[in-house]
Amino acid sequence: MMRAMYIVPVLVVLGALALSSVFIVDERKKALVLQFGQVTQVKSDPGLGFKIPFVQDVVYYEDRILGLQTTPLEVTMLDDRRLVVDAFSRWRIVDLVQFREAVGVGGETQGLRRLEGIVNPAIQEVLGSVPSNRVLSEDRTALMNQIRDIARRQAANLGIEVIDVRLTRTDLPEQNLEATFARMRAEREREAADEIARGGEAAQRVRASADRTVVELTSDARRQAEVVRGEADAERNRILAESYGRDPEFFAFIRSLTAYEVSLQGANSSIVMQPDSEFFDYLRSDQAPADPAETPEAAPAPAPAPAP
CATH class of the missing domain: 3.30.479.30 (Band 7 domain)
Incomplete structure (x- = not known):
């Protein structure tokens, strides 16, 4: 009995010494075995390692990145x-x-x-x-x-x-x-001002070109209109002259009717002239004037001034 009482503590101590002499290195770690601060063993591979109990220590380091x-x-x-x-x-x-x-x-x-x-x-x-x-x-x-x-x-x-x-x-x-942003804003504003100026200059050129084109087209249109108007007046005068040459009496009659129409327009038209004036020859008689070619063209007389 006395022997058994001594064996058990001895076994416990031996077991503790055995456990303390074993260490495990994880696959993510590396280990150094130190004795009084000096390296005695390097354990780089994962698994079991052994050291002297109470004399040597184990320090673990990362093996990962x-x-x-x-x-x-x-x-x-x-x-x-x-x-x-x-x-x-x-x-x-x-x-x-x-x-x-x-x-x-x-x-x-x-x-x-x-x-x-x-x-x-x-x-x-x-x-x-x-x-x-x-x-x-x-x-x-x-x-x-x-x-x-x-x-x-x-x-x-x-x-x-x-x-x-x-x-x-x-x-x-x-x-x-802030200084950098201010400088960037100033540069962008300067570029924007340059673009606006170039755009205004281009717009001015376009407007000037358009105005010049309008003047040229208007002048050409007026020239063509004057040409057409002159040609029309010449044609009209030619027709009138030809008509007058064919029948002077009829031409004088038509001119007199036109003068009557122009002179007697309106509800209160008045004409002041001598009673025996040649202007009313076609109204007084159905006979034509003696010399129709000499009949003056009637023009509308000015209206008399209203009585005070």
Whole structure:
């Protein structure tokens, strides 16, 4: 009985020692076995590992690709324009021993700080040597590759591999935005004024051309009308002369009737003349005047003034 009482505690202690000497490495992790702060074993493959209980410790590190979002920083470009830039970097630990010696007990958190201290100066170095329009053009990819290469060379001393660096934002500082917008508005207003001026000039040319065309067409129409009117008057005079030559007496009679019609229009027409005037020869007798060719053309006499 006394022996059994000692065996059970011994077994418990041995079991505890056995359990404490075994550790498990997940497939997403890597592990370092440390003895008094010194690395004694590197466990990179997933599975069981063994260590000396109470003497050695196990520290786990990520084996997956990690991300780093840098804090925004202002960069002065080659053309003296300032841009607020931040970037996103992907990285992983490739040398556990070197990483441990570089960052100490801080692990991945300290690794992020150290990596950001590498990426930000690389961004300033690359972007500070080019004008701002290259950052906003197709050269952006080449610039990001340059930043990645610089960060990759410097991060190799930390046991870190920089897989990629991408610029996520390139904006103007807040204090420069209003000035930039004002300059853009002024440029657009100037362009609009230029377009309005060119449009007004073109409209003036069109109106002047239209006015000139109207004057030319009107003048030509008047000329043609005068020609037609002259031809008509000539034809009328020719017909009148021909008619007069054929029958002078009939022509005189028609002219007298026309003079009567013109003179005696209206309800209160009055004519003042001598009673024996030749104007009424065709009204006093059915005989024609002795010399119709000499009969004067009757014209409407002015109306007498009203009695006071």
